[in-house]
Amino acid sequence: MHVKLPSCLLNGILGFEYGIVQAPLGPDISGPELVAAVANTGGLGLLRAPEWASTENLKELIRKTRSLTDKPFGIGVILAFPHEEQVKAILDEKVAVLQVYWGECPRDLVVEAHRAGVKVVPQDAKKAIDVEVDAIIVQGREAGGHVIGQEALFPLLPRVVDLVGDRDIPVIAAGGIVDARGYVAALALGAKGVCLGTRFLATEESYAHPIYKKKMIEFDRTEYTDIFGRARWPNAPQRVLQTPFFNEWKSLPAHENEANQPVIGKSTIDGKEREIRRFAGTAPNMTTTGDIESMVMYAGEGVGLIKEILPAGEVVKRLVEGAQLLIQQKFGEI
Structure with a gap:
């Protein structure tokens, strides 16, 4: 029996063409070149807000990114460090997405951001469901870099999806996902998108050494x-x-x-x-x-699944096209 695939399965999130998010990487590793390359291919690229610099440095990053793309992008802010001035600068510049992590996302922040037309996406914040955030990133212990959670992604992800229920809050999966197989697995568990750090670090545009x-x-x-x-x-x-x-x-x-x-x-x-x-x-x-x-x-x-350094746009393309092909091959016919 032929099964028609849901047309919404690989649609974008938060107004972006695809449900692919490039995680904020520091120091300076997810710079304007990487973020613009992801944005120009239909994904959500995230700068990482400087931890030591003035807000002028942050605004310069925003300006440079905007010189490389006319598409929207976002900025990640670590709530564990002083961040009030950074957030103010992001809202003043009306960056499309404010992504926050390593700390609880307060309602006042969400209200202020929405007033400025900025969407808020916290990470690992189950309580954020009730403060009307725009999406939630669920990060598993498999993720690289600083990891606050202790649970593996795939047991955790469907529980958060169930908590969200019928609210219009896309759940984005993060942790150990680097290819189309991981993308499809996350979709099967209820995610609307995936957030990748390690795969985008290993790209031509990444500022990693x-x-x-x-x-x-x-x-x-x-x-x-x-x-x-x-x-x-x-x-x-x-x-x-x-x-x-x-x-x-x-x-x-x-x-x-x-x-x-x-x-x-x-x-x-x-x-x-x-x-x-x-x-x-x-x-x-x-x-x-x-x-x-x-x-x-x-x-x-x-x-261990990364075998070559690729252009960031090629990473997005392979994720989307590979996921579509997998879904058609595995589930298109029953």
Whole structure:
């Protein structure tokens, strides 16, 4: 029996052509070039708001991104750090989407953003369902970088979908998804879109250091740890590549942190040159010099499926076309 596929299955979310979200990556890794490339292909690209810089730096990022695309995009803000001025700048600039994470999304923030015409998308915030957010990102423990949750994505995702119920709040799946198979699996569990970090980090437009990108192809295993960035951001575990440096130091005693460690390199972040100490939480970007291989390299569990560095637009295209083909092949005929 032939089954007609639902026309809405691969439609976009939040007004974007496709339900593909490029996660905010720092420091400076998801810069204007990457975000614009994703936006120009129909996805939602997210800048990451600078953590140390003035709001003028943030506005310059917005202006540069707008010079590369006429499509809407968003900005991710970490609520664990001072963020009020950043949010004000984002709303003043009327960026399409404010994505917030590592903290509870308050109703006042949502009301203020909506008044400015900005959509709000929190991550891992079940309570946000009741404050009229525009979408929710559900992140599993498989994700790369700093991961606040402890549950795997696929057991967690349908529970959040059930909590949302018939409210008009798209659920976006994140954590370990890098290809069309993961996209289709998330759709089957009720997600309306997927958010990818590791796959977009390994793109031509990503501002990650070339050695970092190379290691993502070379290594296929990650580990959940807390040895990086303990002094600056305590109690913030992360998932990283199992590089030789990490494997040597992964049993770092709990009382040790980067504060008293030697400087192993320098990096320009948000327009300023900064020292990088051993065990710092600063991943190497294109400007980084020094002992790159001894720096943190964030990556999700899906990294083993990444075999090449691609243009970001090609990543979006393969996700969408691959998902459509899979659905037709597996479910088009019963």
